[in-house]
Amino acid sequence: MKIDSKATGSGTTPGLPKRQTHQSDLEMARKRSQEPHTEMEWVEGAQLPDDLRLVRPWVFQDHTGRQWVATMETMELHRIGLVFCILASVLELVASYANGKVTEACRSMKPRHGGTPKPLPSVHTMTVDKTEFNPGDQIKVVLSGPSFRGFFIQAHDAANIDSDAVGSFILLDGKVSQLLTCGHNQHSAVSHTSSSGKVKIEVLWNAPSNAPPHVQFVFTVVMEYYIYWVKVPGPKISQPNAPPLPIHIVPSSLPVTTESVAQLNKSFTAIGCGSSKFCVRDPSDCDPEKNPKCFFLSFLTDNCSLVIEMSGPGNGYVSFALSHDKWMGDDDTYLCVKVDQEVQIYPAYATGRTRPIIGMETSLREKAWRFAEGVIQCSFRRNIHIPAHKNRFDLDQKYYIFLADGRVERGVVHRHHHQPLITAKKFNVTGSPESIGGSRSPLIIKTHGALMFIAWMTTVSIGVLVARFFKPIWPDTVLFGEKIWFQVHRTLMMFTVLLTCTAFVLPFIYRGGWSKHAGAHPFLGCTVMILTVLQPIMAVFRPLPQNPRRIIFNRAHWGTGTVARIIAVAAMFLGMDLQELDLPDPWDSLVLTGFIVWHVLTDITLEAHGYFINRKAKPAEEDQSNIVDSIGSTETTGHSFRKKVLAIYICGNIAFLITFLVAINRV
DSSP states (O other): OOOOOOOOOTTOOOBOOEEESSOOOHHHHHHHTTSTTOOOEEETTOOOOTTOEEEETTEEEOTTSOEEEOOHHHHTTTHHHHHHHHHHHHHHHHTTTTTSOOGGGTTTOOOTTOSOOOOSSOSOEEEESOSBOOTTOEEEEEEEEEEESEEEEEEEETTOTTSOOOSEEEESOTTTEEEEEETTEEEEEEEESSSOOEEEEEEEEEOOTTOOSEEEEEEEEEEETTEEEEEEEEEEEEOTTOOOOOOOOOOTTSOOOOSOOEEOSSOOOOTTBTTTBEEEEESTTOOTTTOTTOEEEEEEEETTEEEEEEEEEOSSEEEEEEESSSSSSSEEEEEEEEETTEEEEEEEEEOSSSOOEEOOGGGOEEEEEEEETTEEEEEEEEESOOTTOTTSOOTTSOBEEEEEEEOEETTEEOOOSSOOEEOSSOBOTTSSOOEEOOBSSOHHHHHHHHHHHIIIIIIHHHHHHHHHHOTTTSSSOEETTEEHHHHHHHHHHHHHHHHHHHHHHHHHHHHTSOOSSSTTHHHHHHHHHHHHHHHHHHHHTOOOTTSTTHHHHHHHHHHHHHHHHHHHHHHHHHHTTSTTTOOOTTHHHHHHHHHHHHHHHHHHHHHHHHHHHHHHHHHHHHOGGGHHHHHHHHHHHHHHHHHHHHHHHHHHHHHHHHHHHHHHHHO
């Protein structure tokens, strides 16, 4: 890859080398890079240093601190490799150091989890096997304490704790720890290899020949995502006859106690919603003071700032976001996260369907919280305009408002377990006070669910019963040239096909493609769609009744329809609990089970009735003298009973359908 290199003189920036076809040595190339205004080249086949990393756009740095800048001219030649390099660096940052490669944090030793480090002292301890050393000695260093998931260990000059790391480490267990390079000293730091739990880490530290008189070990330890201690001072070791250390003031880089967070002594109230403060509530008329299941968000304008209150049931987190559209991504987000027995308040920025990036807490003040009876509550004050924080939106503009909740596991905020409440339109929370609700299901998904319920709960069920049990009731009645039972059956089935096809495309329109978070539901839906379309195609090629192949059609028609109905019911059970719809649980499953029982009982009743009618008709056929009167009476009685059963079934079916449609509308 061809790149220009310039000398590392004052204020200059070196560059990445270009490829050349002749053999050369990597160290020779580095020496050549010291020459001012020269162009250096990577040899053909030579490997870039393993520790080369992106420090800012197009600028890379190796373990020596030397930087390399790529030129636009040469990027075109090797743009693919450069893109991979950049992506690898970005992904490393996004991963928040789960793999322990934390060289980006060599100076601060702070993980990029967001939040505030816990105040010192840490609950973890570090020990050494001796307190006096000579250059070349090996010191055993042990970090131990309650189970922790990440760590970062360095050794520094005790007289200047902010200086570069000194010495080097040797691993005793390469499965849980790895060597890193901070500054100019190779293997001058140790970190974790994964986020698995551990209670003890043992390493050896090599004292360098130029070791300072006093050395102090410093460590960062992460228990959970939001529970960590940064730059914890560890034990000090000294060379023989070293002068005593001067009184040392703890450097400002160590964690300090931030603004205190108060505890609320009572629940929030909906009093003032719509008159003095802007409120978002779910249900739309709930009061958090009286209803523990109420999701509540209020904005009270106070001069140039807003007092924001948020409340919701849960044991993980509640959050709200301001968005320019109804999709997650590029949103100004605020979280109240329950950690242990406290509630921590964070501003964040959502970049998509990923974990939000925690922002600077200095944008919030007067923070307070409460956790009681399974309800998380928090409040804080925020200025309407915060120019210094680019991801904090101006609050005097109109936005869609999201209100969400979810679980927190080992300090990590997980994706909300059901669809967030989203307002129907954009609102300005600093404008006229309003009290509004929202919907946890997009209208297009509600329409999808409603159409599928109509098709597979009502039209197909009634159509199947008519074809199976009501052929003899209207044997000679004709409608538009066909027997009436057949016209009713065909009309209902064509409605089923039309409703299914319409409903099928709606989720794809909403998602813009295939949904990766819907489990088996879309696969079952596609299967139902294929079988549904197959039915009218088969009907077009239906043989005449006298054709010997008619029995094959009848069995294929019945089998395809039965399989489609069974899969459709399974898809409905799964679809009701998806985030985008999420009907009340377990109510939804119980009601759908009730409908299935209702349909099966109707089917059994009509089947049993037909069986007894047939048995009753056989003796009459044997008695030739009464055959006309007996059969006529039996048919009249049987037809009347079946009509009554059908009428009752249709009423019950529609009642179940309306129940589901109302539930969908209320989501």
